[in-house]
Amino acid sequence: MTLSTLLLIPLAGALLIIAWPQAQHIKQLALWIAGLLLVWTVYVLSQFQTAVSGLQLTTVLAWLPDLGLNYSLAVDGLSLPLLMLSSVLTWIAIYSSPAELERPKLYYSLIFIVNIGVAGSLLAQNLLLFFLFYELELIPFYLLVSIWGGEQKSYAATKFLLYTALSGILILLGFLGLTWLSGSTSFEYIDLDTTTIPRNLQLVLLTILLVGFGIKTPLVPLHTWQPDVYVEASPPIAILLGGVLAKLGTYGLIRFCLQLFPEAWDLVAPGLAAIGTFSVMYGALSAIAQSDVKRMVAYSSIGHMGYILVAAAAGNTLSLTGAIAQMVSHGLILALLFHLLGLVETKVGTRDLNKLNGLMNPVRGLPMVSALLVVAGMASAGIPGLVGFIAEYMVFQGSFARFPIPTLLCIIASGLTAVYFVILINRTCFGRLDSQTAYYPKVTVPERAPALILTVMILILGLQPMWLTRWSENTADAIVAAVPQVGVVAEIPSRGLDSRGSVVDAQSIALATSAHAIQLEDSRSIALSPPSPPILGGE
Template identity: 35%
Template structure:
């Protein structure tokens, strides 16, 4: 590991939070100085992140790096323990990139601008804290801290039904957080040593019954955030009511916390339970893919259609995690990064469209390509990336997941064929609902109330800059995937190898159980038999 005496990760986490405390002291009535200040903090923190990782992070090391541990509240066993590895580093970079652009996208906020930018910076710190935490209790606190700004940003700056959407968001996600806390306490207090350190928790040998229960708890919590059907219903409401900058962060970063938690805790820390749950994850992933795509057809609201598209695309992450192959896990990580960029671009452009038309109802749009050719071109590029056009990042991520599942030696051929074919249905449906969206919004004849001369103004330089900042890496990763994959490839290979070490043991258990030679009180026969024949 490349060492460093400077507490880089702590600085990157705390800088936005501490900087937000100065915003109320800035003498600025109209909010112009505040927005420049917030943007400067976001850019400074992002550049600091890039510098720290460029100079002090070893891409060939799968272990935690830049580790920092300080005793915080010893009475509770809570330590400020942070660090990064291949799972967290690329997502921290994604968080800084998308959040900084979201601050720039919120340039026209004139209602309570001080509070708005304070919440944006606090959320920035919480996001990085979630990905960098090595103490499970610290992870939980950062997870909870992130909920408060999102709730306020939706409830104050959202649409007509903002209070309903914000309340639904907080109820779903806070309820899911309870499962994280209960699972963390169960793991911490098991055995002779009480600890919340993730690396030490991963070394404990839990009874299989307890491990399955803890895994299920984490799955529910992260299933709400990802989101997994049927825990998804908060997401379309939140997106349809949130402002475009908040939707950028919600889709670009916050959903990725669910995928990160599944890989970090369910897969890496609980491999025995993961092997037993993996077929369930694969099925849930396919359900997400098809359900999200089909439901997107029925949405007339532009942002709700994009929200259900996100649900569909995150289903591929579940399939990749369940594949038992390094290629599939690699694809799941790439899908999270790719979707983070693509979704942020599409939700930003939906906000640009709303600023001109003052409506999100696609039935009230149409014929806007001639009046907004720049927005049309940028929106089309984002839609092409979302439908996994070759040459863009979405194609590489989804292809890796398909190949990872289809080449997995952990499943029998019938199961793999069914999963791959059903997931492929999503690839057919996605272009249909995205191209239909483009047709309704930009083609045809403009509605009478929107057909006035000079009613629309095309994208301005700031908006074009934000969209290009997101689209350029989408194309760059699509043409040269190693730009992204090299940041986590060593880690995903190590995690997959760790899980596969346990796979033969579980397979033998199931063989013995089927023949009646095995009696495991922690793995009841009635619960195991439905999975027999899926794992070879």
Template identity: 40%
Template sequence: MSNPLEFPWLTTLVLLPLLAAFGIPLIPQSRWVRWYALAVGVLDLGLMIYAFGRHYDLQNFSLQLAERFAWVPQIGFDWSLAVDGLSLPLVLLSGLITTLSVVAAWNVTNKPRLFFFLLLLMYSAQVGVFLAQDMLLFFLMWEIELVPVYLLISIWGGPKRQYAATKFILYTAAASIFILVGSLAMAFYGEGFSFDMAELSTKSYPIALELFVYTGLLIAFGVKLPIFPMHTWLPDAHSEASAPISMILAGVLLKMGGYGLIRMNVGMLSEAHVYFAPVLAVLGVVNIIYGALAAFGQSHLKRRLAYSSIAHMGFVLIGISAFTELGINGALLQMISHGLIAAALFFLTGITYERTHTLSLDKLGGLAKQMPKTFALFTAGSLASLALPGMSGFVGELTVFLGLTTSDAYTPAFKAGIALLAAVGIILTPIYLLSMLRQVFYGAQDPGLVVESYLGDVRPREMAVALCLLLPIIGIGLYPRLATQTYDVTAVAVASQVRSVLPTEIVQQPFFPFPVQPAQVAVLSMDMEK
């Protein structure tokens, strides 16, 4: 730690859920476990809000609350944690959604001790990923997070849960090897070695090495985001996972991929990012259009929402590729917005399944009269997802578009092409989402559909979870600074850094010249007080 007298806030945030998880076997009655898990989640979230509210300076773009301990000094492996504008909003998002998922899992009766143990373990790993400032620690937290997700799907999932869980672990575990390989390549280049991210970001690497590491990290984070064609595990995982796990999967885990791309690919490998940025823009458009078109063909409610998530993550890629403050800002805002919206929609899907025991759009129908509150909440979530003005989805996508169209790194023709194709996806989104609402809540009800009317409409517990997600969505939509103030200065710093390696000739080419010669590189200044 920079000051041994300071309280280790970040270490506490990471280890509290982990240590609390090992206290679950000591709880005498299993029905108390859910209350215990909820108390841990609320406590950790409360500590996040207190620590960041009291000790984090929103006007400082550097790493703050840094804590560093020599863990395995023989290999340079340190327990190194810090927070900045890239990680702070995602840590809070993780705390909120994971705590709400505990409430969503209130009725779990099959092995509740193991279920909530894995949930708290995953909570700890998620926070660790966003706070880690050592590459090996980042990799360790990334790997730890995979195990609970695999078990939570394979034990508490649907009929094809084993297939979905195995596919998830094969895709994500295999891809994460590239994080380790890239970490080792950067750490051992030059004299000495270090896994400290801040130190690695100051090294000067040969462009060939940067391109190699960037490619590996793009694969690792691209699987998690996910990027087409590395996305196929996601619809299967969502369709088989229970609602609380889908909330975390869509609300937090996908954001790890976007966070990794900004933190490492853009922030640490800026010169390689110059080569890959137009590729990311094209992949973002592919994600948007492919995800929207694929959603049309889904007759399973959660699979349709899963492909919707793939489409929305395309905007994150476009924002990252823009080379502007607005682009980075929009990418982060889109991640926060989608995390809240997707968690709300998957939670409401779980309510629908609990009452009807089916998620087949062909079998659902006419539920609006029997479940009017669920219908109203589902409509609100869907309108947010299709980027209705006044909701966070609109602000996120608009900021990404502005970030791209105001960039001087691309020709007008390239920007117009990307914007036009992305707009096609925006047009398709309300069509498949509103048709989903029509199929579920309107029309004639299938004669074979049995609605558990004794369960009633949305209960107070369920309403509380839905409102905790929908109110921030509306709040950010009406006043975006609720979210953007946490990372504004960091977005400026990241955009300034990556723009500093832009070649001047790039503005005359629809795509970046390849390869860029050192003589072509010119430093472009950026007003940090903008």
């Protein structure tokens, strides 16, 4: 029941909130439930064995065996960091929600249903079960945007509903075709053998799944729903959309595309690297052109998600470990940005760069919010010492050997990230306040608490990247073991390469690049026994 409890806590929380008689204490109740969920996720983290590359804490219960649907849950180094991210940001979103809220019972219960859908998707080891959890978050997010969103909330919510529904349809078609063509009588992940499917049909199925998960990520040109939804959603819901929901897209790209179709993935990898690079450049250049700070961050998110596709296309241990680190890094930084921009809009009354200025003023401005906004911009731009740097460095270092030109373009785009965040910070935080009557309301300690928590996490994981990368390294190595002809990453003097050309210990690279010399145990062994079919096996 260890993993099932991650689903039962938010389910019980949603039911309890709906049945709670007093609406004025709903937020406090939701915070306690989210805190319990966070504590249990930390417990799951403590039970995870980093030396094991396969699935752990497995639960399998028969549900509808005639349909091939079973209640199968498990966790590995790919899903565990995202589970932790989801629990942290769920608590942050609830804490940062307004105290006075219309229909609070519905609001907080929908947030917990979203958490069930995300956690269930990350844990599900049955294709149909994954699809059910994947679709579970669709209606709750639609309602969260359409009821508590901005002026164009109906348009944005409908657009989100249509795109996400299309994503689910494509994924279901891909899963059904995969099971039928492989001759499997079960939808269990570990029972699938894609090697029996002809190469051309593998490419067709892979393309369907790539488009389905690419919509959710989102990747250019499947991204058009994202800026509208992020802008119209309230800051807490934008945190869940960008920090949590988008990660289901990149998780699916690795879990169900790279792992299930390693040979076909290797064939299309150059094209995927090109798409990822185009997304990175498009996101960066579009962000520079924005005057709405929230829309600027939305386009920035598109660019940073493109890094993950480039790293997954490279298909080596270091790049995959960096891709997982980038998912966590992006989630934390984006959550910090949306929370701070929400405070700015609440206190100042605008998101327009042409109207914002002087917020660093210590008397009449928002000095603490401005200072934290500078830190968030530095983290997003990949400044050393913050978590954004180590994630992007691992992505670039791992991807360069196989895709040097796309990687160099991504590095240039990383420089463009600094450009648009300098524009944002310069116009927002500095300069002189135009009006002598512009005494903005002070930001209270409870209002800035989520930003302080996120900033501390960004700083700690930037200074101690091993705390982030150690959970995923062996899982990434096991995934690489099944991928043919992966690019050989550049040799790092402090650590050797194994027989496949993969970095034996990505943690040492992460620590070396952040100038923190940590002596790792040389006797540490890495499980490199890929199962057949080419997916992660059980314990």
